[in-house]
Amino acid sequence: MNHGPLCLQYTKLPGFSFLLFIQFVFTLSVNVIVPEGSGVTLSCNDHNAPKIEDATFKWTFRSRASVSELQPEKSSAFRKPELYKSDEGEYECLMEGHLGDSRVRISKTYNLSVDTRRSFTQWKVITVTEGDVADLPCSPPPEATWTKDSVWVRKIKEGTLKPLQPLIWDENDDEPIEGVYWARPNEDLSIKIFSSKVQDAGIYHCQFQDGQLMVELIVEALPPPRCYGHTDPWELCEDKKSRTAAAVMSESLTDFATKLYSQLRNSSPKENLLFSPVSIAGVLSHLLLGARNETRTLMEDALCLPRGFSCSHKAMKVLREETQESLDMASQIFYNPEQTLNEAFINQSVEFYEAAPTMLSSNPEENMNMINSWVAEKTKHKIPKLLDTVDASSQLILVNAVYFLGKWKLKFDRNSPPSSFTTLDGDMIRVNTLYGARYPLSEQFFSSLKAQVAAFPLTGKNRLFILVPVTTSLEDLQAVERRMTDTVLREMAKDMAKVSPKIAEVTLPKLKLDISTDLYTLIEDIGLRELFNDPNLCGIFPQQTRMPVVLSDARHRASLTLSENGVEAAAATSLSFARSFNSFSALQPFILVLWSDQANSPLFMGRVTHP
16 A cells, blocks of 8 residues: 655735645556456445545546546445446546544546456355265266366365365165265266264365365254154153132133133034043143153143143043042053064053053054044943044044032932924924932023023932023023133132022923034144144153154044933043023023042033023
8 A cells, every 4th residue: 555645735814824634646467367357346435544534536538548537436345237348447536534633635547458258157055964875967068178086175264175085886785874975976066974963063165177176064963863852751840739720720721611612613503522632731731741852842832731730640540539429540552563662651650541552553443443432431331432534644543531410419300201303493302301300409690691590400419400591592502602711611600509409390301412523623723733833742642753643633522411311421432581580491402511629620511502
């Protein structure tokens, strides 16, 4: 960098002398060689020059034949998209401005040469995963000449190239385990790197006369095993007396029940509906035992459990023990013998769900019969068949069975006469009934539900709630369903416990419901689509690879009988109101809730539109 002359200029007035400016001139020179046809951007700025303010720019071009002033630019950069031999010469930028109180001029000159030699240069980026075969292509143009002895080099550090010596691989032999080989030795210069390592990443040059191909190889490290850090047993529950856990589980089950009802009620709004939230929660809870990471969080959200709640399985065990007088609930896991189960999961399945996982056979029909027999046994043959088929590729089948038997604490009259039931369409159908001429009944109209609610006590600390809308219309039935939130349901159960029974004439239709539910769609609707796509079930299958074990099917079937003996129900899951004070009739569409006072949550929920 050259410094120009130092110029001092004064202006004199009587008695005073003023220094107007000091001018420094900086001169910079740069040599540039550009391939013909390429573009170039020239800049006045230079890190060696001082930073000046209020700068103006002037560009001048000097060739061998002439000098011309270029179009002034507001910025410090001059751009030319394509350069040819006629563009060779000197490009000067003159920049003027202030440096503090000084006036400064900077001159920067580019001596630009245009290279007209034809060359062939390409750049490719190849990305592979560690352990994969890396294909590095190189196909020179026909006019290029080359020899294989020195064609490939690798840049190992700045300014240092290391020659490669690819081997010849006979395609009739087994594929090489590792090393560098010619990919197509009789066709081009491409090479293959077998069993690529992270250390193989870098810049590779395929060189030939007047050209080269540069390949940047990126080798991504293998991700850690899918189940890395996710195979530990379910953590211990610190709630020694299980009181807090039981309260949380009670609230969660009621939330879950009303969430399921809100999803199911619109699927077939005029049809009978019956499901067991405790059965569906039971099978999902058993699966939760082996869920990890995001899948665990999604399942806890779907089950309305607090995130990270460690006592859910202990609470389910307590629920099963406390309700066993009238409720038999069992879970079972059937798995493909090709899968290896986590020993901790097996032990905790026995501890919390009294179920050691059962291995499937290679015969799909045998598997179907085995599962259906298990369901029939657990439901006292109320559900003799849950599955029609079992896919030979099934990796995991979860089944939960619930059987409920509650006798009326107060009996109905024997040989009750048939009566007429009014359907949603206004049709009258004859049905067998349960009739009590002088039945001690707790009933009350709930404005929060817009329904008359009657509570029928059952053995085993259970109650059957019948919710009758104000009319027989679909609109009024759906209005009750919309209002039936978890909060309203809990308040209803609590308030009805305070209502004193009074003698009433009671008429109920006899019921025998047996309803299957599309659990696959239901699981998706409550936010668990991941179970069918990419779940983290590493707590069950610790050796999961990149191909996860997914749920391929989900079934739920519920059965309920309402007779003189009481309420008999079963379920199996594979994932202002004008009414006489002394009369209660459910001979119209109604909602039923089979409530456990022991669990403080619903065991079954449903809707009867056509007995």
